[in-house]
Amino acid sequence: MGSEIEIPILDFRKSSGVTLEEGSEGWKEMSKKVREAFESHGCFFLKCDEIPNELREKMFTGMKSLFDLPEETKQKFSNPGAYRGYTANSHVIPHCQSFGIDDALKPDTAQGFTNLMWLEGNPTFCETLSSLTSKTRELSLLILKMVVEGFGLPEKYISEVEELNNTNDSRMTRYQLPEDNKHLEIALVPHTDKGSLALICDNDVQGLQVLPKSGNWVDISIPPDGFVVIVGDMLKAWSNGRFQAVTHRVVTRGDKERLAFILFGVPKEDAVIKVPSELVDDKDHPLHYRPFKYEEFIDYHYSTRTEKAVLEQFAGL
Ligand SMILES: O=C(O)CCC(=O)C(=O)O
Numbered sequence: 636m637g638s639e640i641e642i643p644i645l646d647f648r649k650s651s652g653v654t655l656e657e658g659s660e661g662w663k664e665m666s667k668k669v670r671e672a673f674e675s676h677g678c679f680f681l682k683c684d685e686i687p688n689e690l691r692e693k694m695f696t697g698m699k700s701l702f703d704l705p706e707e708t709k710q711k712f713s714n715p716g717a718y719r720g721y722t723a724n725s726h727v728i729p730h731c732q733s734f735g736i737d738d739a740l741k742p743d744t745a746q747g748f749t750n751l752m753w754l755e756g757n758p759t760f761c762e763t764l765s766s767l768t769s770k771t772r773e774l775s776l777l778i779l780k781m782v783v784e785g786f787g788l789p790e791k792y793i794s795e796v797e798e799l800n801n802t803n804d805s806r807m808t809r810y811q812l813p814e815d816n817k818h819l820e821i822a823l824v825p826h827t828d829k830g831s832l833a834l835i836c837d838n839d840v841q842g843l844q845v846l847p848k849s850g851n852w853v854d855i856s857i858p859p860d861g862f863v864v865i866v867g868d869m870l871k872a873w874s875n876g877r878f879q880a881v882t883h884r885v886v887t888r889g890d891k892e893r894l895a896f897i898l899f900g901v902p903k904e905d906a907v908i909k910v911p912s913e914l915v916d917d918k919d920h921p922l923h924y925r926p927f928k929y930e931e932f933i934d935y936h937y938s939t940r941t942e943k944a945v946l947e948q949f950a951g952l
């Protein structure tokens with residue numbers, strides 16, 4: 636378990652002196668770094684001004700009281716969809732409890748959720764959840780625009796990458812402590828994300844690990860004023876395999892419980908994922924993936940239930 640690879644840290648904070656106004660030199664420079672990080676590592680650490688300490692504290696305090704609610708209350712948010720709604724101790728997430736909220740940005744979603752969980756509602760948590768979700772979404776759209784710029788693609792591709800990120804599902808997860816507090820336990824099995832982009836922040840308790848091509852798991856320590864940003868299979872496919880969808884997992888150890896908030900950007904079900912012609916050439920970048928519908932990929936994934944190179948099996952040429 637080592638830190639032989641250095642995950643890039645990209646600093647979007649005003650205090651770092653960069654101006655990220657679209658089209659500016661700073662913006663172009665950062666776009667290049669985003670592209671390079673996704674090509675070399677499939678992820679980067681993002682430092683930003685969007686989640687001040689106060690918001691982060693409110694979020695994780697709120698999440699703690701959410702997970703402390705009685706089991707039958709949490710079960711009210713159950714959903715028959717795979718890994719949707721409230722899940723506890725499933726085979727995929729053996730040692731954790733998790734709420735997956737679909738379409739987290741729809742105006743009534745946070746309200747409906749908090750009213751279901753707390754009889755008297757929970758306006759503070761509702762506001763916190765909406766605010767963190769929308770700030771995180773803004774960041775993910777900014778990053779995707781930078782991807783278009785980083786590849787030097789025409790502007791028309793901005794709406795295409797926005798489509799890749801059409802729907803935002805948020806997830807809140809509590810990882811249980813290992814029984815003897817010492818042994819490392821796999822709380823979330825190794826996987827790649829099946830959507831386009833995931834932004835993850837946590838309560839400062841480590842547990843997330845990525846598996847770079849070099850082959851050893853690397854501990855991830857998410858900056859307190861930011862996120863780790865991870866490429867999913869759909870962005871990898873769209874980039875013609877130039878980006879890596881890095882395999883990651885969560886392990887628990889020690890005596891502090893990990894809480895994580897994740898915003899996944901996913902395409903609409905009927906969206907077609909098609910590599911831009913500018914990213915294909917006969918010599919170095921032959922076409923890697925045929926065009927496909929997102930929902931067909933997801934159906935294939937759930938029907939095969941395999942994690943092994945599912946994108947390659949499904950759409951690889
Ligand atoms: O909790 C984390 O840090 C990662 C969660 C994750 O990878 C996922 O839910 O797909």
Ligand SMILES: [Fe+2]
Pocket residue numbers: 826827828833883
């Ligand atoms: Fe993940």
